[in-house]
Amino acid sequence: MRDESERPALQPLDKKPSGEPAKERVYNYVREQILRGVLRGGSFVEEESVSTVVNVSRTPVREAFHRLEAERFIELLPRRGAMVRQVTADDLVQLYETRRMLEGTAARKICEQRMPLKEGVLRNLEAMESMEVHFDEIDFYQHVHLDRSFHRAIVESAGNTISTELYESLGSRQLRVAIAAATANPSRIRTIVAQHRDIYDGLNAHDYEAVRALLDEHLHPVIDVVSRLPAASHSF
Numbered sequence: 001m002r003d004e005s006e007r008p009a010l011q012p013l014d015k016k017p018s019g020e021p022a023k024e025r026v027y028n029y030v031r032e033q034i035l036r037g038v039l040r041g042g043s044f045v046e047e048e049s050v051s052t053v054v055n056v057s058r059t060p061v062r063e064a065f066h067r068l069e070a071e072r073f074i075e076l077l078p079r080r081g082a083m084v085r086q087v088t089a090d091d092l093v094q095l096y097e098t099r100r101m102l103e104g105t106a107a108r109k110i111c112e113q114r115m116p117l118k119e120g121v122l123r124n125l126e127a128m129e130s131m132e133v134h135f136d137e138i139d140f141y142q143h144v145h146l147d148r149s150f151h152r153a154i155v156e157s158a159g160n161t162i163s164t165e166l167y168e169s170l171g172s173r174q175l176r177v178a179i180a181a182a183t184a185n186p187s188r189i190r191t192i193v194a195q196h197r198d199i200y201d202g203l204n205a206h207d208y209e210a211v212r213a214l215l216d217e218h219l220h221p222v223i224d225v226v227s228r229l230p231a232a233s234h235s236f
Contacts (some may be wrong), residue, residue: 010038010053022060027067029054031172031200034073034084034181036141041086041230045074071172087180089226095170095177096219102167103151104215106158111208117200120153125200128193143189144178152194154203188222 013029030050033039047061054061063080068074074082109115124146131146132136148171155167182189195218202211 002201010049013053013055022054022056023067024061026050026054026056026061026064030064030068031073031143034068035144035175035185037179039084041084043084044080045082045084047081068128069072073172073176086230087176088230089221091173092177092181093221095173096221099151099167099174100162100171100215100219103219104212106155106160106163107203107211108208108213109158109160110154110203111206111211114206115157115159117203118153118157120149121157121200121203123152124150125193125196128196132190132193138186140179140182140186144175144182147178147192147196148174154199157203163231192218 010033028046032038032075039045045065047058047065050064051058051061064077069076069082074084076082084150108163110117128143128146128150131143152164152167157165199211199214199218202214
C-alpha cells in the first residue's frame, strides 16, 4: 500500500478556465506544481486528483502526463502511476557543464564581434534586481524564470539559431535544477543577481576574458548546494 506521505495535497487552481485545450491546462498546472515544490521528487501524482482540481476528464490528464514524462518532469510507472522525478547533484553538475559550453561560446562571439545584446538581457536583469529589494518575500518560481530568460537572451544575442534551439531544449531541466538550487540555499540569490550584473557589464564592454571568468564562477556547482541534493542520478 502506498505511503500517504508520497501523495501531497495539490493546490487549488487559482486561474479561471481559459480557451486553451484541457490537456494544456493540465500540463501547465502540474508543471507549475512541480516547479513550485508542491509536488516534490519521489512523490506521486494521481490522475483522479488532477482531473478533479483542473475540472477535466481523465483523458487530457493522461495526455498531459505523457508530455510531462517526455520532458522528464515525471516518470510513469506500471501499476504505480506518475512519480515526480528527483533533481540530483549529478543533474546540476551536468547541466552547468552544458550551459558553460553554450553560454561561453555565445559570449566569445558577442565580445569578439562586438555584437549588441538583446533587449531581454537588461530587462530580465532589472526585473531580478527589483525582486531582490523584497528578498524576504521573493518568489523562487518567478526568479528562476527571469534567470533563465536572462541567460537565454545572451545566447540568442549571438545570432546562432541552432545554439538558441539547443539552449531552449534545456528549459525544463534548467528550471527544475534552478528551483532546487534556490530552495536549497536561498541566500545565494543575492550573489547570483550580483553576478548577473557583472556578466551584463562585461558583455557590454566586450571583455571576453572577464565574462568567461564570470561564467565559470557563476555556473560552477556550489558544494553547499550540491551537498543538499540526492547524489545518485534518477535518469533525469
